[in-house]
Amino acid sequence: MQALHLLDTPEYLEAIALWHQGQFWEVHEALEPLWRRLSGPERELTHGIILLAAALHKARSSQSGGWRNFHKALGHLKNLPATYQGIRVSALIEETRQALQAGPGKIPPFPLLSTLD
16 A cells, blocks of 8 residues: 555645644644544644644633643654654644744744755
8 A cells, every 4th residue: 555645635735724824723624534544653643733733723712721732732743753744743843832832823834844855
Protein backbone atom coordinates (compact mmCIF):
# COMPACT_ATOMS: atom_id res chain seq x y z
CA MET A 1 0.00 0.00 0.00
CA GLN A 2 1.31 3.43 -0.96
CA ALA A 3 1.97 5.93 1.83
CA LEU A 4 -0.66 8.61 2.35
CA HIS A 5 0.65 12.15 1.90
CA LEU A 6 -1.55 14.13 4.25
CA LEU A 7 -0.96 17.47 2.57
CA ASP A 8 -2.36 16.04 -0.66
CA THR A 9 -5.70 15.10 0.91
CA PRO A 10 -8.75 17.31 0.46
CA GLU A 11 -9.25 17.29 4.23
CA TYR A 12 -5.83 18.82 4.92
CA LEU A 13 -6.11 21.31 2.06
CA GLU A 14 -9.44 22.51 3.47
CA ALA A 15 -8.19 22.51 7.07
CA ILE A 16 -5.12 24.61 6.27
CA ALA A 17 -7.23 27.14 4.35
CA LEU A 18 -9.64 27.34 7.30
CA TRP A 19 -6.73 27.70 9.76
CA HIS A 20 -5.42 30.73 7.85
CA GLN A 21 -8.91 32.28 8.09
CA GLY A 22 -9.02 31.71 11.86
CA GLN A 23 -11.91 29.26 11.56
CA PHE A 24 -10.51 26.85 14.11
CA TRP A 25 -13.67 24.90 14.93
CA GLU A 26 -14.08 24.25 11.21
CA VAL A 27 -10.47 22.96 11.05
CA HIS A 28 -11.49 20.34 13.58
CA GLU A 29 -14.58 19.46 11.56
CA ALA A 30 -12.58 19.17 8.31
CA LEU A 31 -9.96 16.83 9.79
CA GLU A 32 -12.05 14.61 12.05
CA PRO A 33 -13.38 12.20 9.36
CA LEU A 34 -9.83 11.65 8.08
CA TRP A 35 -8.44 11.28 11.60
CA ARG A 36 -10.89 8.45 12.29
CA ARG A 37 -9.49 6.49 9.30
CA LEU A 38 -5.80 7.03 10.05
CA SER A 39 -3.40 5.06 12.22
CA GLY A 40 0.11 5.45 13.56
CA PRO A 41 2.00 8.75 13.38
CA GLU A 42 -0.41 10.22 10.80
CA ARG A 43 -3.26 9.73 13.27
CA GLU A 44 -1.22 11.27 16.11
CA LEU A 45 -0.28 14.27 13.96
CA THR A 46 -3.86 14.82 12.84
CA HIS A 47 -5.22 14.43 16.37
CA GLY A 48 -2.65 16.91 17.65
CA ILE A 49 -3.59 19.46 14.97
CA ILE A 50 -7.29 19.00 15.78
CA LEU A 51 -6.51 19.72 19.44
CA LEU A 52 -4.37 22.77 18.60
CA ALA A 53 -7.27 24.13 16.55
CA ALA A 54 -9.63 23.35 19.43
CA ALA A 55 -7.29 25.21 21.79
CA LEU A 56 -7.37 28.32 19.62
CA HIS A 57 -11.15 28.09 19.29
CA LYS A 58 -11.73 27.50 23.00
CA ALA A 59 -9.34 30.31 24.01
CA ARG A 60 -11.82 32.78 22.51
CA SER A 61 -14.19 32.05 25.38
CA SER A 62 -11.97 30.43 28.03
CA GLN A 63 -8.23 30.95 28.28
CA SER A 64 -7.90 27.96 30.63
CA GLY A 65 -9.84 25.76 28.19
CA GLY A 66 -7.48 26.79 25.42
CA TRP A 67 -4.46 25.77 27.45
CA ARG A 68 -6.07 22.43 28.43
CA ASN A 69 -6.52 21.53 24.76
CA PHE A 70 -3.02 22.78 23.97
CA HIS A 71 -1.50 20.43 26.54
CA LYS A 72 -3.61 17.53 25.26
CA ALA A 73 -2.25 18.25 21.77
CA LEU A 74 1.33 18.06 23.07
CA GLY A 75 0.64 14.51 24.22
CA HIS A 76 -0.09 13.51 20.63
CA LEU A 77 2.69 15.51 18.99
CA LYS A 78 5.58 14.91 21.42
CA ASN A 79 6.92 11.76 19.76
CA LEU A 80 6.86 13.11 16.22
CA PRO A 81 9.94 14.60 14.55
CA ALA A 82 10.24 18.40 14.36
CA THR A 83 9.05 18.17 10.76
CA TYR A 84 6.69 15.43 9.65
CA GLN A 85 4.65 14.97 6.48
CA GLY A 86 5.77 18.41 5.28
CA ILE A 87 4.45 20.11 8.43
CA ARG A 88 6.83 21.91 10.77
CA VAL A 89 5.38 20.31 13.88
CA SER A 90 7.61 22.05 16.42
CA ALA A 91 7.01 25.43 14.76
CA LEU A 92 3.24 24.81 14.73
CA ILE A 93 3.33 24.08 18.45
CA GLU A 94 5.35 27.23 19.16
CA GLU A 95 3.18 29.45 16.93
CA THR A 96 0.06 28.15 18.68
CA ARG A 97 1.65 28.71 22.11
CA GLN A 98 2.46 32.31 21.18
CA ALA A 99 -1.06 32.90 19.84
CA LEU A 100 -2.58 31.59 23.08
CA GLN A 101 -0.29 33.87 25.09
CA ALA A 102 -1.24 36.85 22.90
CA GLY A 103 -4.94 36.29 23.57
CA PRO A 104 -8.03 35.89 21.41
CA GLY A 105 -7.90 37.06 17.84
CA LYS A 106 -4.32 36.10 16.99
CA ILE A 107 -4.17 33.69 14.07
CA PRO A 108 -0.90 31.77 14.08
CA PRO A 109 0.62 30.64 10.79
CA PHE A 110 0.45 26.98 9.82
CA PRO A 111 4.14 26.31 9.09
CA LEU A 112 4.83 24.02 6.15
CA LEU A 113 8.09 23.00 4.57
CA SER A 114 8.88 25.13 1.60
CA THR A 115 10.15 23.55 -1.59
CA LEU A 116 13.51 25.19 -0.79
CA ASP A 117 13.99 23.18 2.42
